[in-house]
Amino acid sequence: MKNQKIREIKEFGDFQTPSDLALQITGLIQNRGINPSTIIEPTCGTGSFIFSALETFPNAEIIGMDINRDYIEIIKKKLDQSEINIKVDVKQADFFQINWKKQIDSLQKPILIIGNPPWITSAEMTVLNGQNLPIKTNIHKFSGLDAKTGKSNFDIAEWIIINLLESFNGYDGILAMLCKNSVARKVLTYCNNNKLMVSGASMYSIDAKKYFQAAVDACLFTCDLKPDSYNYSCRIYKTLESKNPIQVIGFANGELIANVSIYQKWKHLQGQSQYTWRSGIKHDCSKVMELAKKEGFLFNGFNEQVLIEEEYLYPMYKSSDIANNRLDDIRRWMIVPQKYIGEETSVIKDKSPLTWDYLNKHSKRLDSRASSIYKNRPRFSIFGVGKYSFSLWKIAVSGLYKQVIFRLIRPYKDKPVVLDDTCYLIPANSFEEAVLLYTLLNHPVVKEFYTSFIHWDAKRPIQKRILQYLDFKKACDEIGHKMILNLAFENFPLANFEKMEETLSHFS
Template sequence: MNRQLRNVEFGDFQTPVSLARDICALIARTGFQPAAILEPTCGTGAFLQAALETFPGVTRILGFDINPQHITQARHTITPINPHSPASVEICQADFFRTDWTNIVAALPEPLLVIGNPPWVTNTALSTLSSTNLPVKSNRDHLRGIDALTGSSNFDISEWIMREIISWFRDKTGLLAMLCKTTVARKVLKYAWHNGIHSGTASLYLIDAHTHFGAAVDACLLLVPITPTGTDKVCQVFHSLDAVQPASTFGLREGILVADTALPPHWQELGGNSLKVWRSGIKHDCSNVFELHVEGDRLVNGLGTQVDIEPEVLFPLLKSADLAARRRPQRWILVPQRAANDDPNHLKTHAPKAWHYLTAHAHLLNKRKSQIYKNRPRFSIFDVGSYSFAPWKVAISGLYKKLEFVQVPPYADRPVMLDDTCYFFSCYSAEACNLLYELVTSEPAKAFWSSRIFWDAKRPITAHLLNALDLRRLARLLGKEAAVDQLLAERQIAESTQGANQYLLFQNGFAEEETEVPGREER
């Protein structure tokens, strides 16, 4: 394995000793003085060196790493310092995922400082490399099967490691000090707060990952003081290691992670277990085949090949960039199903040209790696249902860093599809679409969602976030309860009716309409 792949496998972003010194100096300024220091992924020893220099009262220091070359370097790093310190120092090779940490931690004096920079890599990335540097697989967050398959089960290895470390403190007093992605820091804190870890006020210090590690991610130093009497469920956010005053504070409020605890809490009353009305767009994982664009009077796929298929299976498509620019559809998408449990095999009869086209490109479709396609009919797509074919929609991008909704009308007399980077609410009339748009762009709605959005997340807006707002409660606040009840009832009736007639819809499609679908022949 070449060095670059090896670095990816082990998430090998070694901490510069200057940064390690700054972090240890910051910890010392807080007044924390450890009796023991443990670094379970010590790398080449930067933190061990900085800790020996900064904490003269420490009596025991342990460093572990899976890489034998790192262990050799770490021992060499601390050799000039160790004779001048009363601390007992041990640096050993060990696999974090196969080490009995319980007995190791139990033998260490308190207060304990667990410090480090665990690997910045996801389990999916490691699986792609066929790496064995992974924890034992388990559904530790009790995800639904479909959530586990569609991405919720992908996690950073550092998150897994930090959760394990947090659990070591159930019977210990000390401090967790870890470099990690900011998204990982929030997940670890939420886990700790939900699982009865007694902590004081946590601190998150933003760092420049590009300067220190050459990594284009939002990263931070996370400090979590652990004490038997701690009941805090808040975290102060500092813009740098040198900052004295926090820029903001996030935390857990009534079991919900809120982005800014300074925001008025009364908007939280709009949350509830409402209907799950926001959906993600279509997922297909093969844009070269499924997505088409117009060149003159021809339809062309992503491979540059002209395509001739039945118009009944073609629909205009919008992506996140299209929503952000508020443009009309630039692409068309082949939709072989009316629901995720449909079998595209019926295209053999209802749309034979489309079936022939998919069959001709089966070698590309068979390479789709997502587990959602495993044991499903050939050419299946995902996140498609009767709601996808609603003529009107209110949509939003999950990728762009703004809470901006867009009304999506029919295009060329066809319902517009969204891709899986977008979320939408399906409407069955222009009046319903206008009403919904008025609701979701109201100040109470924006305040509610803003209190829960962390804009540095890879996908700050999700269906889970959007569905957390109870539309009926919002409508009651705005004096539109009757109108919203009617909207939701009409939506439910329309979708259940469509769902009962999926194959009829596919057979007849929109054949009776005079549309302007590209490639459609005169009848």
């Protein structure tokens, strides 16, 4: 396929739904007792959902549109051939130019909004230099650092679904759309935050690899629309055929809980955390800043041998080391040019001239790091650095892996081990404090508490915000101080028992 065609397919999210899948979906909606008077397919493509809707709901009026004129012609031709064009109105239109609110009053209710909007993010669109975007983009109203670090990136499907739900707010009907699971959760969060009228939702997992050759967790997302209803709980089904949900997700204190029943069991442990979780170090230039040791020599990501002073060099673990418990040996070192955010770096020149020369040699890469957080900062700046980064003892967890396992990080040859920015950590003041934190956090009660918040198919399932929810005092009281001490001593007999007792007493 020509590059231009591939680019267009990506820009317009042009992956047509197979007709058997579309038919299964309209059948599912019918089986839920829904009988729509009007059906809207806002990005109808070649019409899989239009034709499945015609078959399943022969009495409904159907409205379809797509930006691609050729697709509309294909549908019209097909309709002409089948002689069933009486109630089907299809036209070429750009979703972003339509004022949906204006058209609603004239439509017969209940309404079924169905389809499969483009699965592409605004950031991917920018890379493609694509124009298929709404004018107003910051839908979740992110500002400052969140916007700069990419939280303002959104899916086109997310924007389309939110726009539809806002336009149809207060009307009777159902929205049923294929989308990524992450999109469905963001839409639900938007509904909850903006109190849209919704009387429940569902996510039915689909095999995106099989139907769309997409390596992503996706679903049929349904949202029941009902005037004066504000129920944002969402049933999760394993497949389109499943009769019973495997779990229910829903909101508590503004957070989308991943498992409401487990959360109910442990929600009394939620509160003010006595510890502050921190991120590992962010430098966005691993080829320069991370060095691997081979036969006693350090090499950077370009396989160049690097000879620099010890001063700014720290042993490090990556997320994979933390997740796979590869803590017995140090495989990598990180150049850490600052002790705190914004620290002047020009002092490196006198303190460690070889390190300064090395950083300057690679200054082109370091100076051109894309993220705007590095702009107007001292040269070679890093983020996620502070006193905590240099604590000798730490408790760490990887944010990327599908497991809640906390590791105890020890110093390496009297130097603190630093972590990459996909890890989270708590600094501990002593070995004994680290042992206690390790024991408490790895206790099944705490793991279950955290699990209730974690959406495992998210890009970064474990997040700092979630870690911060645990009230350590309440967790200690739940498990019992004696139990924690015994478990800690059993696993770490070298720890000083009295010191642990002392430290733990501060928890109550």
